[in-house]
Amino acid sequence: MAAVASGLYVGVRCRLCLTLTGQWTGLCGKAPSRFYSGSATLPKIEGANVTGIEEVVIPKKKTWDKVAVLQALASTVNRDSTAAPYAFQDDPYLIPTSSVESRSFLLAKKSGENAAKFIINSHPKYFQKDTAEPHIPCLMPEYFEPQIEGISEAALKERIKLKKVRASVDMFDQLLQAGTTVSLETSNSLLDLLCYYGDQEPSADNHFQQSEKSEELEEAIEENNEKSKKAGHQFGVTWRAKNNAERIFALMPEKNSHSYCTMIRGMVKHRALVQALNLYTELLNNRLHADVYTFNALIEATALSMNEKLEDKWNKILELLKEMAAQKVKPNLQTFNTILKCLRRFYSFGRLPALQTFREMKAIGIEPSLATYHYIIQLFYQHENPSKGSSLIIYDIMNELKGKKFSPKDPDDDMFFQSAMRVCSVLRDLELAYQVHGLLNTGDNWKFIGPDHRRNFYYSKFFSLLCLMEQIDVTLKWYKDLIPSVFFPRSQTLIDLLQALDVANRLEVIPEIWKDSKEYGHGFRDALKEEILMLMARDRHPPELQVAFADCAADIRSTYESQDARQTAPDWPANALNYIAVLFLRGGRIQEA
């Protein structure tokens, strides 16, 4: 077992070395021009002397950070639209052909890494050999068990650091029983831990699992379009009355504002809204000040409380803001984003307050993030009904955003592009869609496209809009560019493309599209096949085209047959039979007809 484990470890290391050398030779082989451009930048980076005409001005030697060269090289590489994304292995069997496959391949890769890490961390004593010079800390096993035994404050601190909720609560209780007082700071950090995780253990800190769960939850949430999402794996953890946090809070001999604040934040996070508001009044009674995060939490609590009218809620939020100004607490971006997020639930009542909030934010000088615009868009375009007095605010927003580069400031930043593209497709405005896409491609904004399903949604909407409204040549160019390297089309997207081809009278492209559809796993979608057959069979075409169409029809027929072999009740749609027969006749393949 030890040998195997160490073999695994060494294998991992060797793979790293090999890939390093492999990358470099591959680079030299594939793209010599790029390599030269990289090396051409090297002398400049070394800070060479610049000889002026009259005098020699020696500039200060620039210090570059350690990734500068690599970043310069990376910026020269553009996306290759004929290749699969880099994250996949470049092997014909390992290149995904549908979105389901791409997701499972990525999951497989990540789970392999996680499995390796898990093994290393659960048996650290087998992985102590360290031959890397200099030492690579992240490859060494991590320690998750508390080392300090015995009852002491240091032990408590360690357990808090390791995020062991139960163990730290036990330790705290033991300390109290032993009579030693716990310092305010430590108890505050214990309260933090309890409030953040809602008195439960944090889920096994497995990043990919977390993001997967939060993705599923996101989909459910987006369908419902109701609740705000926070730390997906905590969704559904409710604040039990008299749980450990409250108990410890009551036990603490002295409480400062931090204690109150963290309790309030924890309560709001776990949806104990009334208690949070009550605690806030207690805080005020004790003449303590809340910080900006607490105010954010309180605003959310006010907005989510169930039993009041919208106007009352809005007035209460305004009062909170005024208290904030009175206590000289500076609002931050999260304050305004929280307000806008809660205004979404107010439907059309929230439009005017939202604009007022937005202007306030700009007036104070807080730069809005993408999430701000996302909330505004959602508020104004909530229902998919385009003719109901659709607001024109999206144009204003796009004018504002032209050419700006963003950095992540709010966890909801990555939802902007999806909602913007949804609005474009609802409004059927291709210009606007191009603007949105241009914004996506400025600087590093492409990173805000979000996880897989959001990216797919964005591109499917974009492409459908292109099929609908753009000239067919441009559409075909986009088709070659985007598919399959950026996203895999759904069958509806392909049907849209076929209709666009039909409209533009370019039916000769159909056999290619059929081949592509088979590749992407749509070979068994009846709607798609019927559409293709119908388009081919509708008119008479020049003879070469007929032959191509007849081949295509034979292909489709074979897919029907193989499908029938699997199902018990063979059921060829009547239309399809018609079309196939007609096409065969025209193609001169009378036998098969």
Place this chain on the structure above:
Amino acid sequence: MFPRVSAIIPLRLLSPFPLCPGGSEAPAAAIVRLGAPHGTVRTKNEVHRYFGTNNVICNKKDEQSAPTRDMSKETETQESVKENTKKDLLGIIKGMRVELSTAKVQTTRPPNRRQLKSIEATTGRLHKVPEDAPKKRTKSLGPELVAAAAAVADVLPFDKQMTKSELLRQLQQHEEVSKAQKDGERAKISVSNIISDMKIAKSSTARVSTRPVHQIQFDEGSNDYVGQKKTNDLKKSLRKNILKGKRLNIFDLKAVTEEAPETETAPSLWDVEFAKQLAEVNEQPLQNGFEEMIQWTKEGKLWEFPINNEAGPTSISAHSIKRLPNL
């Protein structure tokens, strides 16, 4: 597409509508030609087109045609409809809305040989409306808007005068709407309902006026973006500006920007977790090999490039080796 379908369904009552005899030959031929080559799937579109041009023909003949009949239920929500001409106009605008939504079905899929027909159809409609435009100039437009409208009218190859007056009329309506919305008083709920009705008509007409621009540009093969830009400028000036308007006036700029002495506390668990969430927002799979190497360098798995021989502690102590100066 489906809201439009539901709007069309009331028009199905008109199906046994006789083709107005003596109508011009081209539209009649258009109907025939439109009907012919479609298969079963296209019946819905075809029916829409049929009704579209059909309404054009009949509206050319009679004022009180079927569209107004069906839109009568909407006339009751209008206010200040005192004059009979105004009622007719609004009715025709509602009728135009329905037709224009059918026209949208046409224009979004313009086949090559049908583009001309649809342009003729829209021409017909645009010509029809200014015939009975009421003199409802309550407010005046800004001069640059008028100039922009004139420029747009110049670009479109229709009758310049009529398109200009048509556009000006639309601008008027839009001005009313945008001003009413800028006040943003919720007390005027009834007004805003009515204005939103008007806005429906306006926005769809505004859209029609840009569609033919697109088509014509493609038809003539000219890369003339001037016309398009002018409509964009129009759009810009007409939009309710997101930045102008009332704000909450709760926070004071000075009070907010003054630097309060902040006590340096260690980042709490909340801050750490929030920072982690933020970092996740921007995460995307690596795009190429260089990015993978950047990732490894940051994690410490890869040596920095250019190679730095002194990085990190080594097992051999620094003093015991004679070194040459690093070149």
